[in-house]
Amino acid sequence: MPPSPSRVTQADVARRAGVSRTTVSFVLSGREDTRISIEARQRILGAAEELGYRPNLTAQSLRTRKTHTVGLVSDIVASTHYAGEMIQGALEAALERNHLLYFAESGDDPEAERRLLQGMLDRQVDGLIHAAMSTRVRRLPDQVRSHPSVLLNCLDESGEFTSVVPDEEAAGRQAAKLLLEAGHREGIHVVGGRHFTRRTPDGVYAGRERMRGLERGLAEAGVRLSGVSECDWSAPEYGYRAARSLLAAGPRPTAVVCCNDRLAFGVYQAADESGLSVPQDVSVLSFDDSELASWLRPALTSVALPHREMGRAAVSLLLSPEPVPAVHRIPMPVRRRDSIAPPRR
Amino acid sequence: MPPSPSRVTQADVARRAGVSRTTVSFVLSGREDTRISIEARQRILGAAEELGYRPNLTAQSLRTRKTHTVGLVSDIVASTHYAGEMIQGALEAALERNHLLYFAESGDDPEAERRLLQGMLDRQVDGLIHAAMSTRVRRLPDQVRSHPSVLLNCLDESGEFTSVVPDEEAAGRQAAKLLLEAGHREGIHVVGGRHFTRRTPDGVYAGRERMRGLERGLAEAGVRLSGVSECDWSAPEYGYRAARSLLAAGPRPTAVVCCNDRLAFGVYQAADESGLSVPQDVSVLSFDDSELASWLRPALTSVALPHREMGRAAVSLLLSPEPVPAVHRIPMPVRRRDSIAPPRR
DNA sequence: ATGAAAGCGCTAACAT
C-alpha cells in the first residue's frame, strides 16, 4: 500500500527509543506542559539524531491545519530592482517566523491570478500577500477575501484589508525640502508629473501623491512650481524628450524634479547635449533610488522606494496575531548624492 | 477533536451525491480505468460544484508523496533584472505542469542555504532548483544530493547533476562575428576581461568563456585583440575608468567589447567626455542585454543572457521523467541595436 | 460499477 520507500518517521524513533509515538511527538515538538522523564527525553533525542529523523511537515500540516507557508503573488514582471527587494524583505520576515514562501506572478491577468491563488489555497497556505509592482488601488478577488491577506504596494478599494504602501506624499515633501534647503525658490520644474495613461486616466498613485507632497511642501515656503512636463514614466527616452523641449522653450529651469530615476537619466542626457552641467547649471532630484541613481554621473540624489521594508512589513503583519485592517505607510528615505547644488545666480 | 471549522471535503460531496468516498475520489481525480455510471459521475460533479469543493492538496500529498511543488533557492540578491527573468521562466514551466514554486535566497551563506533546503525538503518538495546569480562552479550540499536537483546557472563540481548554463563561449564568437561583419580587423579592445577577484582568482566563468569565444572567433579570421583592460565588472564606474586610460594612452580603439552593459555605460560616459561619438568614432558591443542596453543613447548592441529560457529549461528538466545528468548550454541571442558601425578610415 | 477498509505521518484528547 505505501506507494514508495519512506523516510524515517516518529514511529521509527519511538521504536528505537522504546517509548510510544506520543512521547516522541511531545518531546520532538518541545511541549512544556507535559513532564517526561529526563532520560526518556534523552533517549528520544538520541534516537532521532542517530536515525536522522526529520519531521514530515505535510503530515503535520494535515493535522494542525498550519502549513507554515505564505503565498505571494505579484502582478507583473518581478524583473525589476524593486521587485527583488520586496520579495527579499518578505522572505526575510517569513524566514524569521519559520515560514516558507510560495512565489508567483499573475502577469496582470485576472484569470491567471485566480488560478495561482487557488493553487496556493488548495495547498493550505497560512496567508497571502498580494503585491503590485506599481502602487495602485485594486480589488482583491472574492475567492481570497475570507482568507488572511495583506496587500503589498497596493490598496483594496474597500479598505477592508491590511495594506502596505510607500509614503509618497511625505516623499514629495522631502523633495521640496531638499530643494528649498539648497536655496531654490524659482525655476523648479517637474518631469514626469502624474503619469496619465489610458489605464490610469487620473494619473498613477505615486504621481498624484508625489506631486501633492511636492506642491504642498513648496507652498508652505511660499514657493510655486514653474511648470510640470507630463510624460510617460517608463523609459529614459521620455524624460529626454521632455527635458529637450523644456530647455528649448522658456527660461532655463534651475532645478528639475524627476518622477523616477529613468526619467532623470533622460534629463541628464538632454542637459548634457545642451552643454548644461548637473548640478552647477541645473539641479536634478529624483524618486525610486534604483541602481541607476548611483551609476549616473554625477550620482543622483533620489528619494528611495522602501521596497525591502515594505516586504518585511507585509509578512510581519500577515503573520501577526491580529492584522488590523489599516494602511501602513512606510517612510521613503532620501539618498543624498551629488545632483543638487544651490542655484546659479 | 477537529481543531477548527473545516472546508468541504470529499466526504461531504459523497454524502450529497449519495455515493461512497471512493467513488468521489475516482471521478474527481479523473481516473479512466474504472467505469462509473454516467449519472453517478454527473451527480458527483454537480455536488462538488454546488458545495464549492476544493481538494486539500496537503492531504493528497501525504497519501501520494507528491506535493506538486518545486523549491528554488538562489544565492544572492534576486534584485537584478536577470534574476527576475530566471524566476519567471522557472515559474512558467512549473505552472504549465501544475506545480507551484517555493522561492528563497541563501544570501550566499552555506548555513542559511542548508536551512532553506531543509525547510523545503521537510515540506516534501518534488524537486529542487539551485540557482546562482553569476555563473559558477560549486558543490551541492550533501543533504540534497540524493534528491532530484537541477543546477541553474551553475555547475556542480562533480558533474553528476543536470545543469543549465548560458552558452558563453558561443556568445563570445557571436561578438567576434558582429565586429568582423562590420569590418573591424584591428583596434579591437576589451573592457572587463576575465574579472579576477579575490574570490575568483582565475576569473569568472562568463569572463573566461566570453574571452575564449571572442579570441577564437577573431583568430579564425586572422584577427587579434589590441588589448584587454581587466577590471571589476560591478559598476559603470570601472568601465569608465578603464576606458579613460584606454583613450588617454595609445592609439584610439575602433571598437570596444564590454563584458557587460554596466561597463558599456561607463565606456559611453568616457567616450562622451573625450568627444568621441558612438558608433561613428568607436563601436561598442556588450553582453547581458539588461534594460540599460536599450536605455543608452545610442542604444547598445548586446549579446543577451537567456535567463528566462534557462529558468524554463531547469524546471522542465527537473520535472521530466529522466533528468539525465548533463550540462545544457542555452544559446545567447544577440540584440542588434545602434552601437556598431564600420570603422572610420 | 461501487463500497469497505486500511493507511500516509503526525497530533492531541483521554485514559492510566
Place this chain on the structure above:
DNA sequence: ATGTTAGCGCTTTCAT
C-alpha cells in the same frame, strides 16, 4: 509520566 486511540482528507487495494 506515558500510552491508547481517534482522527486530519485523501488514495487505493480488494471485495462485492
